[in-house]
Amino acid sequence: MSGRTPVCLTIATSDSGGGAGIQADLKAFAAAGVHGTSAIVGLTAQNTVAVTRIVQIDPETIVEQVRAVVEDLGVDAVKIGMVGTSTTIDAVARALELVPADVPVVLDPVMVAESGARLLEVEAHRALVERLLPRTTVVTPNLPEARALVGGPAARGDARGAAGSAGDDAEQLAAAIAALGPANVLITGGHRDRAEDLLRQSDGTLTVLHGERHPDGAAHGSGCTHSSTLAAQLALGHDLVSAARAARAIAGEAVRQGLRDVGRGAGPVDVLGLPELRLRSAATVEAVAPSVVERVGAP
Numbered sequence: 001m002s003g004r005t006p007v008c009l010t011i012a013t014s015d016s017g018g019g020a021g022i023q024a025d026l027k028a029f030a031a032a033g034v035h036g037t038s039a040i041v042g043l044t045a046q047n048t049v050a051v052t053r054i055v056q057i058d059p060e061t062i063v064e065q066v067r068a069v070v071e072d073l074g075v076d077a078v079k080i081g082m083v084g085t086s087t088t089i090d091a092v093a094r095a096l097e098l099v100p101a102d103v104p105v106v107l108d109p110v111m112v113a114e115s116g117a118r119l120l121e122v123e124a125h126r127a128l129v130e131r132l133l134p135r136t137t138v139v140t141p142n143l144p145e146a147r148a149l150v151g152g153p154a155a156r157g158d159a160r161g162a163a164g165s166a167g168d169d170a171e172q173l174a175a176a177i178a179a180l181g182p183a184n185v186l187i188t189g190g191h192r193d194r195a196e197d198l199l200r201q202s203d204g205t206l207t208v209l210h211g212e213r214h215p216d217g218a219a220h221g222s223g224c225t226h227s228s229t230l231a232a233q234l235a236l237g238h239d240l241v242s243a244a245r246a247a248r249a250i251a252g253e254a255v256r257q258g259l260r261d262v263g264r265g266a267g268p269v270d271v272l273g274l275p276e277l278r279l280r281s282a283a284t285v286e287a288v289a290p291s292v293v294e295r296v297g298a299p
């Protein structure tokens with residue numbers, strides 16, 4: 001890794017509740033030690049129980065945000081999250097042409113929120129597959145999203161679906177998704193019995209990423225945190241298997257220490273360890289306060 005601070009770009013949608021989307025992505029970037037930048041493609045009025053409004057940003061503003069970041073700060077990895085509609089997907093595909101071809105792109109094909117709301121219009125599935133998957137280094141669907149990518153949204157009424165059984169079809173799904181164009185496929189395990197992620201690399205190698213399941217944690221934003229951490233690890237120069245292992249471990253930990261006391265529904269993940277941070281920042285304030293007071297009081 002060079003001495004320059006790595007820069008990650010999230011192309012995604014705002015979650016007013018701060019648990020998922022852009023807000024989760026920037027927290028995950030900060031936790032990984034990279035500089036986070038964003039191209040906001042939409043806004044949700046959302047909390048831990050519901051999504052009550054979704055607004056898309058106009059296509060030219062989406063492209064301009066990416067241009068502004070690429071032309072000045074440079075980008076070492078891109079994460080794409082909730083894109084919502086085919087018009088937005090077209091703009092994102094155009095914006096990606098501004099990103100150098102060797103920069104890794106992690107695509108989290110967000111379809112349904114933890115609260116159950118649909119976040120990708122049904123008619124946009126095809127655009128996502130045709131316009132974004134071919135430029136994707138790693139696509140990170142959960143199990144229901146993996147099924148929807150292959151079978152189309154009509155294959156399951158509920159794209160979130162039930163937890164997979166012990167004998168779920170993750171390996172076959174990963175192979176079928178690979179045939180749609182992404183270099184690598186990582187099926188995340190939050191909806192599988194054992195919370196194991198499955199990575200299928202471009203040469204067909206399969207790697208299972210083990211981790212404990214935390215049934216009592218808080219998981220709103222776990223997929224966003226996972227894919228942003230993966231992008232950050234790639235930006236830091238780690239190989240794909242190490243990056244995927246780190247993303248599994250960090251997303252799992254963010255669920256374990258998730259904020260069950262925030263909101264009435266599925267609480268937000270906590271990738272920063274806020275209670276611990278609060279203790280440390282109190283100590284820091286104590287330590288720096290006298291000098292700050294002196295400086296303020298100096299002539």
Ligand SMILES: Nc1ncnc2c1ncn2[C@@H]1O[C@H](COP(=O)(O)OP(=O)(O)O)[C@@H](O)[C@H]1O
Nearest residue numbers: 142188189190191213214222223226248251252
């Ligand atoms: N209850 C949990 N315990 C431990 N890890 C989890 C849990 N839920 C999700 N994860 C991890 O968080 C990441 C995102 O998982 P997943 O729930 O599949 O995505 P999404 O939020 O998109 O539905 C994965 O690495 C997954 O293994």
Ligand SMILES: Cc1ncc(COP(=O)(O)O)c(N)n1
Nearest residue numbers: 013020021082113114220221
């Ligand atoms: C803006 C936005 N992006 C992504 C998600 C998915 O996250 P989750 O599945 O954890 O609710 C979300 N709910 N909102």
